[in-house]
Amino acid sequence: MFNFSYYTPTEVLFGKGTENETGRMVRKYQGTKVLIHYGSGSVVRSGLLDRIKASLDQEGIGHVELGGVVPNPHLELVYEGIELCRKEKVDFLLAVGGGSVIDSSKAIAYGLADPDRDVWELFEHTRKANGCLPVASVLTIAAAGSEMSNSCVITRASDNNKRAYDDDLSRPKFAIMNPELTVTLPDYQTQSGCVDIMMHTMERYFTQGGNMEITDTIAEGLLRTVMKNARILHADPANYEARAEVMWSSSLAHNGLTGCGNDGGDFSSHMLEHEMGGMFDVTHGAGLAAIWPSWARYVYRDDLDRFVRYARNVMGVTDEGTDEEIALKGIEAMEAFYHSIDMPVNMSELGIHPTPEQVEEMAERCALATGGSQGSAKVLHKEDMLKIYQMAL
Amino acid sequence: MFNFSYYTPTEVLFGKGTENETGRMVRKYQGTKVLIHYGSGSVVRSGLLDRIKASLDQEGIGHVELGGVVPNPHLELVYEGIELCRKEKVDFLLAVGGGSVIDSSKAIAYGLADPDRDVWELFEHTRKANGCLPVASVLTIAAAGSEMSNSCVITRASDNNKRAYDDDLSRPKFAIMNPELTVTLPDYQTQSGCVDIMMHTMERYFTQGGNMEITDTIAEGLLRTVMKNARILHADPANYEARAEVMWSSSLAHNGLTGCGNDGGDFSSHMLEHEMGGMFDVTHGAGLAAIWPSWARYVYRDDLDRFVRYARNVMGVTDEGTDEEIALKGIEAMEAFYHSIDMPVNMSELGIHPTPEQVEEMAERCALATGGSQGSAKVLHKEDMLKIYQMAL
Numbered sequence: 001m002f003n004f005s006y007y008t009p010t011e012v013l014f015g016k017g018t019e020n021e022t023g024r025m026v027r028k029y030q031g032t033k034v035l036i037h038y039g040s041g042s043v044v045r046s047g048l049l050d051r052i053k054a055s056l057d058q059e060g061i062g063h064v065e066l067g068g069v070v071p072n073p074h075l076e077l078v079y080e081g082i083e084l085c086r087k088e089k090v091d092f093l094l095a096v097g098g099g100s101v102i103d104s105s106k107a108i109a110y111g112l113a114d115p116d117r118d119v120w121e122l123f124e125h126t127r128k129a130n131g132c133l134p135v136a137s138v139l140t141i142a143a144a145g146s147e148m149s150n151s152c153v154i155t156r157a158s159d160n161n162k163r164a165y166d167d168d169l170s171r172p173k174f175a176i177m178n179p180e181l182t183v184t185l186p187d188y189q190t191q192s193g194c195v196d197i198m199m200h201t202m203e204r205y206f207t208q209g210g211n212m213e214i215t216d217t218i219a220e221g222l223l224r225t226v227m228k229n230a231r232i233l234h235a236d237p238a239n240y241e242a243r244a245e246v247m248w249s250s251s252l253a254h255n256g257l258t259g260c261g262n263d264g265g266d267f268s269s270h271m272l273e274h275e276m277g278g279m280f281d282v283t284h285g286a287g288l289a290a291i292w293p294s295w296a297r298y299v300y301r302d303d304l305d306r307f308v309r310y311a312r313n314v315m316g317v318t319d320e321g322t323d324e325e326i327a328l329k330g331i332e333a334m335e336a337f338y339h340s341i342d343m344p345v346n347m348s349e350l351g352i353h354p355t356p357e358q359v360e361e362m363a364e365r366c367a368l369a370t371g372g373s374q375g376s377a378k379v380l381h382k383e384d385m386l387k388i389y390q391m392a393l
Numbered sequence: 394m395f396n397f398s399y400y401t402p403t404e405v406l407f408g409k410g411t412e413n414e415t416g417r418m419v420r421k422y423q424g425t426k427v428l429i430h431y432g433s434g435s436v437v438r439s440g441l442l443d444r445i446k447a448s449l450d451q452e453g454i455g456h457v458e459l460g461g462v463v464p465n466p467h468l469e470l471v472y473e474g475i476e477l478c479r480k481e482k483v484d485f486l487l488a489v490g491g492g493s494v495i496d497s498s499k500a501i502a503y504g505l506a507d508p509d510r511d512v513w514e515l516f517e518h519t520r521k522a523n524g525c526l527p528v529a530s531v532l533t534i535a536a537a538g539s540e541m542s543n544s545c546v547i548t549r550a551s552d553n554n555k556r557a558y559d560d561d562l563s564r565p566k567f568a569i570m571n572p573e574l575t576v577t578l579p580d581y582q583t584q585s586g587c588v589d590i591m592m593h594t595m596e597r598y599f600t601q602g603g604n605m606e607i608t609d610t611i612a613e614g615l616l617r618t619v620m621k622n623a624r625i626l627h628a629d630p631a632n633y634e635a636r637a638e639v640m641w642s643s644s645l646a647h648n649g650l651t652g653c654g655n656d657g658g659d660f661s662s663h664m665l666e667h668e669m670g671g672m673f674d675v676t677h678g679a680g681l682a683a684i685w686p687s688w689a690r691y692v693y694r695d696d697l698d699r700f701v702r703y704a705r706n707v708m709g710v711t712d713e714g715t716d717e718e719i720a721l722k723g724i725e726a727m728e729a730f731y732h733s734i735d736m737p738v739n740m741s742e743l744g745i746h747p748t749p750e751q752v753e754e755m756a757e758r759c760a761l762a763t764g765g766s767q768g769s770a771k772v773l774h775k776e777d778m779l780k781i782y783q784m785a786l
Contacts, residue, residue, distance in 0.1 A: 001637055003408025008401055014653070015396025212634075214618045214642050221610030228606070241605075244394055248653060249607050257650075260407070260641060 001261040002210040008255045010148040011174040014248060018176045019138050022052050022094070023059035029134055029173040031092025033062040035085050037105045038096045039069040043140065048181065052096060052138060064088045069097065071284070072277050073104040075120055075156040081108035082119070095137040098193075099144020099153075099284075102137050106152040106170040109133035113169075123154055123163035132169040138176045141185060142247040143193030143285055145200055145254025147175035155278055162278035163369060175251065179243035187237060191341040192285030194230035194246060197253045198223055199288045203267045204259035206299075206306050206377040212261035219258045220313045222249050227337055234341045268375040269295050272388060275362040275369075280352045289343040290350040294392035296331045299378035300324075306377065307331070346392050359389045394654040395603040401648045403541040404567040407641065411569045412531050415445050415487070416452035422527055422566040424485025426455040428478050430498045431489045432462040436533065441574065445489060445531060457481045462490065464677070465670050466497040468513055468549040475504035475512070488530040491586075492537020492546075492677075495530050499545040499563040502526035506562075516547055516556035525562040531569045534578060535640040536586030536678055538593055538647025540568035548671055555671035556762060568644065572636035580630060584734040585678030587623035587639060590646045591616055592681045596660045597652035599692075599699050599770040605654035612651045613706045615642050620730055627734045661768040662688050665781060668755040668762070673745045682736040683743040687785035689724045691777065693717075696770035700724070739785050752782045 013021055026034055034056060036049065043049050044067075056063050066081050084090075085108060095105040111119035113131030121127050137147045146152070150171050155162040182190070201219045226249050229242040236242070252258065259265050272295065273287040282290075300307040304323050311317040311330025315337075319329060335345045344350040354362065366374075367382035374380050380388070406414055419427060427449060429442065436442050437460075449456050459474050477483075478501060488498040504512035506524030514520050530540045539545070543564050548555040575583070594612045619642050622635040629635070645651065652658050665688065666680040675683075693700040697716050704710040704723025708730075712722060728738045737743040747755065759767075760775035767773050773781070 001408075001634055003406075003411065006405040006407065009404075011402075012399040013396075014399065015394075018396065212638060212641065213621070214615060214638050214645070217614030217618055218611050221614050222607060225607045225610055241394055244654070245605060245607050248605065252607070261637070 001212050002263055004260050006256050006260055007168055007171065008148055008257075010172045010255070012148070012177060012251065013174065014177045016178055016180055018178050019048065019051055019181070020055050022138060022176060023055035023057070023061055025136065025174045025176065026056065026061050026092055026094065027059045029092070029136065031061060031134060033088065033090050034092045034094045035081065035088070035090045035105075035108070036063050036065045036094050036096055037069065037081065037101055037108070038065070038067045039101050041067070043096050046184070048138070048140070049096065052094075064090065069101045069104045071100050072155040072162060072281055073100040075107070075154050076158070078104055078107040078111065078119060078154060082111040085112055086115070091133065093133055093135045095135065096140065098139065098141025099146040102135070102144070102146040102172070103152045103154060105135050105137070106132070106146070107154050109135045109170065120156065122165040125165070129167050129169050132167070135170060135172045136174045137172055138181075139247070140181045141189065141193055142182055142243070142250040143196040145197065145250050147172055147177070148251045148255035151254070153274070160278040162274045164274070177247050177251070179240055179247045182243050182247060183238050183240075185237070187234060187342070188283070188286070190233050190237065191230060191343050192283045193250065194226050194285070194341065195289045195338070195343055196285035197226050197246065197250045199269060199285070199292065200253040201258045203270060204262060204265035205310065206266045206303055207262045208303060208376050210261055210263045215258060215260045215262065216309070222253060222258060223314045225249055230341050263376050266376040268377075268380050271366055271370050271374050272385060275366045276347070276352065278365070279354070279358065279362060282350055282352060286344060286350055289338045289345060290347050291388070291392050293331060293335050293345045294388050296334070298384065298388050298391060299375070300327045300331065303377035348393060354389075354393070359386065359393070362389055394605050395656055397653050399649050399653055400561055400564065401541055401650075403565045403648070405541070405570060405644065406567065407570045409571055409573055411571050412441065412444055412574070413448050415531060415569060416448035416450070416454055418529065418567045418569070419449065419454050419485055419487065420452045422485070422529065424454060424527060426481065426483050427485045427487045428474065428481070428483045428498070428501070429456050429458045429487050429489055430462065430474065430494055430501070431458070431460045432494050434460070436489050439577070441531070441533070442489065445487075457483065462494045462497045464493050465548040465555060465674055466493040468500070468547050469551070471497055471500040471504065471512060471547060474501040478505055479508070484526065486526055486528045488528065489533065491532065491534025492539040495528070495537070495539040495565070496545045496547060498528050498530070499525070499539070500547050502528045502563065503545075513549065515558040518558070522560050522562050525560070528563060528565045529567045530565055531574070532640070533574045534582065534586055535575055535636070535643040536589040538590065538643050540565055540570070541644045541648035544647065546667070553671040555667045557667070570640050570644070572633055572640045575636050575640060576631050576633070578630070580627060580735070581676070581679070583626050583630065584623060584736050585676045586643065587619050587678070587734065588682045588731070588736055589678035590619050590639065590643045592662060592678070592685065593646040594651045595685075596663060597655060597658035598703065599659045599696055600655045601696060601769050603654055603656045608651060608653045608655065609702075615646060615651060616707045618642055623734050656769050659769040661770075661773050664759055664763050664767050665778060668759045669740070669745065671758070672747070672751060672755060675743055675745060679737055679743055682731045682738060683740050684781070684785050686724060686728050686738045687781050689727070691781050691784060692768070692771035693720045693724065699770065741786060747782075747786070752786070753779065755782055
């Protein structure tokens with residue numbers, strides 16, 4: 001086991017009607033002028049934005065709005081947000097949406113805290129943040145876990161450059177989670193979210209050591225719970241209890257809990273997917289589903305004990321066999337699960353068909369973004385990344 | 394499922410050598426003058442206090458000391474601490490010890506934040522706290538979970554009155570957890586701690602509804618992990634990995650995680666034990682072991698589904714039988730586990746022999762402390778409490 005730190009200060013209000021607490025919570029965390037940041041018009045049409053504004057008005061908290069956040073959120077809108085917030089003297093960022101909106105809010109909050117520097121430098125890892133304005137969210141998509149995490153992923157649209165920056169400064173002050181707000185999500189988004197939640201746990205699960213039993217048992221239980229409820233939602237998207245199980249799992253999967261005591265996790269699948277997302281603008285969770293099986297088949301022999309444990313405790317493989325056979329059955333069971341919720345298991349099923357040159361470019365960019373290598377289950381270099389992309393076509 | 398809030402702002406540093414980070418952490422949370430609060434001389438003799446003082450000195454942070462905290466910590470020492478801290482202008486409470494020392498620190502911190510009112514009023518529930526000075530801990534006993542919880546339990550020694558007050562204001566700023574610091578604990582204290590950890594989870598598990606699958610699976614995994622590692626430590630007290638599993642479980646069991654979505658939990662066993670602790674000064678965890686089996690036998694028919702689930706998923710009962718039979722086998726398996734780690738299953742084995750008058754007095758006090766009734770698995774009134782005490786003799 002490795003030493004670890006655990007820090008999840010985000011105050012969570014979970015359940016029906018909690019969005020009406022928004023004003024009270026912003027006041028509690030000393031916001032006086034709020035940027036309401038959101039994506040598409042659905043939060044306007046559903047009336048959610050009006051309820052949130054009423055809640056802010058009730059507390060006498062000023063607000064301005066900025067919509068238009070897209071999946072794989074753009075640096076260009078972050079710049080626009082920073083400028084608007086400066087002009088309007090905004091001191092609190094309220095994301096109304098999913099991970100993309102929260103990440104865009106975090107990036108704006110970093111930018112506002114250090115007005116003389118380009119915020120993109122953080123994502124290029126040429127400096128660290130000195131501060132971050134307070135961020136919070138009203139969550140409408142269960143997936144990214146950004147509502148409690150220290151992660152932030154931004155894409156520079158001008159050159160399809162998708163980059164991550166992690167810093168505890170950006171841990172949100174509060175998260176309002178009403179599972180009802182996710183009921184109208186299209187199934188593809190729901191299931192992509194479930195894949196993303198599972199991957200946040202699996203990235204921390206497949207390591208070369210340092211694991212704790214208490215962390216493993218939580219991770220395995222979370223994975224089983226998400227799979228069970230993803231299937232329920234595939235058939236019955238309005239099921240409140242299943243929406244709630246998935247929503248709370250999304251936070252627990254990425255707030256640090258499922259990595260306590262390990263070596264920091266693998267995260268190769270995420271890094272490989274970032275390049276697919278940057279180049280082809282695919283939905284993040286679906287992209288992860290498309291790359292994971294190839295990653296798993298490429299690395300499982302180097303982390304065999306974990307893959308066997310995964311097959312037994314998560315995928316429920318009960319067959320007899322060699323460790324290699326059991327590990328492979330676990331990977332096959334995962335692919336069968338992906339198919340059962342209409343998720344892809346390779347890039348072709350995902351609907352992207354990169355040329356050999358594009359595959360080469362993704363591998364090059366991934367190696368660059370990871371500083372040359374990535375992974376714990378198996379350390380990958382550029383040639384490994386290239387092979388996994390090729391296997392995943 | 395019920396709506397819930399979740400708030401665990403405590404920053405955890407976990408692992409070997411983390412106590413040397415104390416000074417840096419106090420500075421991070423803006424302490425300038427610290428009360429180092431502790432219990433017996435063991436933290437002095439082991440050199441731990443010297444290491445902590447050196448870490449504070451290195452950061453230029455002033456400090457005074459107050460030892461003498463006893464298990465079931467006394468209100469009288471809390472008053473002494475408040476006076477000392479006022480005189481010395483202390484602005485940060487650092488507990489070096491287990492739950493008793495942390496709770497004594499929390500009570501002092503409440504008292505300092507509201508200097509014109511008697512802090513005992515909080516424990517009599519005649520008012521709520523307006524504030525609380527910052528509290529943190531270097532943990533030396535894995536048991537109470539007070540290092541991340543909002544709980545505080547104090548005993549007024551003059552009349553053996555043991556009372557609890559819960560408030561998020563007292564959630565500690567940070568917790569330093571080095572499992573090595575618990576290696577020298579006597580087995581009785583170690584195992585009492587394991588029982589306490591399990592009971593914090595079980596109190597939240599046995600409810601009449603509102604449970605979430607993700608919460609249940611975490612709770613069940615935590616219980617199995619603690620049982621496994623309690624047995625390891627019974628045979629091999631110096632086992633670092635087992636100490637670590639138990640220590641991290643102690644925090645997760647009582648920081649709110651294992652109750653998300655339920656109705657607030659049962660907590661009758663805790664309330665029943667508080668009166669035993671107040672009257673006979675027993676070790677809290679051992680007291681819980683002595684009362685739980687009688688509580689369980691008294692209530693299981695009213696919460697049969699949960700007791701069956703518990704028997705299957707936690708105690709590993711695989712036998713066929715009626716639900717009642719399976720539930721009882723789960724309770725018997727729990728008693729067998731307690732015996733396997735030399736914990737009592739009734740008051741006689743605990744070493745206390747209350748007279749009929751004392752039993753009556755405990756039931757009366759318990760009814761008073763709970764406002765007349767307590768429980769979720771089954772709501773208990775004074776006559777129920779009396780019967781459970783009588784069953785537990």
